[in-house]
Amino acid sequence: MGSITAYQAAAGRRYRVRWRDDSTHRQVEKRGFRTKREAEIFLARTEVARTDGSYTDPSAARAAVGNHGTVWMRNKRHSLKASSYSSLETSWRVYVRPRWEDTRIGDIRASQVEQWIRELSEGTAPTNRTKSSGVAGKPRSATVVYRALGVLAGILDTAVRDGRIPRNVARGAQNLPTKRSEKPRRYLTHAEVVRLAEAASTSTYRTLILVLAYCGLRWSEAIGMHVRDINFDRQRIQVNRAAVEVEGRIVLGAPKNWERRIVPFPEFLEPPLQEMCTGKGPDDLVFTDAEGNHLRRAKTSVGTTSWFAAALERSGIERLTPHDLRHTAASLAISSGANVKAVRRMLGHKSTAMTLDTYADLFEDDLADVAARLNQGALAADVSRIIQV
Structure with missing residues (x-):
């Protein structure tokens, strides 16, 4: 059992609670209770927690979010792909760390988390850009808010598992912003795909457009494809890797969801793919820039002059992104009567349910x-x- 004793503080009579930590076998105390009744209630709760296994050492909760978060980020870097880690690191550095770095994990309250969510949504939360100047930024999107909250919640999840805090107050927030529905997808028809490819400036770009639109590859999977990945006898492409552009550099890794897969290609694609592979070795890239390096993602935002944007303008097709050609592949496959399970395998989705949810409008x-x-x-x-x- 613990003990309660009174002591004289500058603000008047106060009470301290002392008890023995079962794991470290040392005496622990908590001070500052205004009444003996408050101290008795705290001691009773502590004894119950020691009995049912939910006890946490108050001193362990004094660790700052900054120290705990740094370790958490290092562990994430070990387990995540470069592109996923980059998004997480940006969220930690820009949004989470400026607000919570010096806060002790045991001092975080649910109301403070919800206030932070509101401030992020309004653009008034501190960031690494505004912390020193005090100038408010622009409101953040729901995606940014959810990702920032996810980082904080992940850090506190680890603190709960370590026994530093009894529960994670970042879970179950009541004021999360609503994600606005995306604008309707634009699926190209066969004729539009042909028109877009025809408007591309080189044979490399023309073939790449056709592969994206008829095989459903992600951009990173297409530009990371090697000659040996194409089986011309069976008209199959083995998707073994993804070449993702992260902070200006190409990082090679496994495809999204870590799922290597085999994708069929239509017979008409054999001649242009053969042309792309002529004179190359098995480990050479199929699609390259003029110097033989990985192609960089074609920008399509207003004012850009990429080869893809130029092809869109020449073909008279409204602004799309290369990723929209993957959606087009799904649309063309489904409209042709392909089994949804086959479409799932072609796209590399985790489940058929995911394919049905993603392309519900096509059904x-x-x-x-x-x-x-x-x-x-x-x-x-x-x-x-x-x-x-």
């Missing part, structure tokens, strides 16, 4: 077809006998 015609088939079946069974048709 509207299927719903109409279901109704039409049910109608035909009912009429064949002479449903008109019981209803007025």
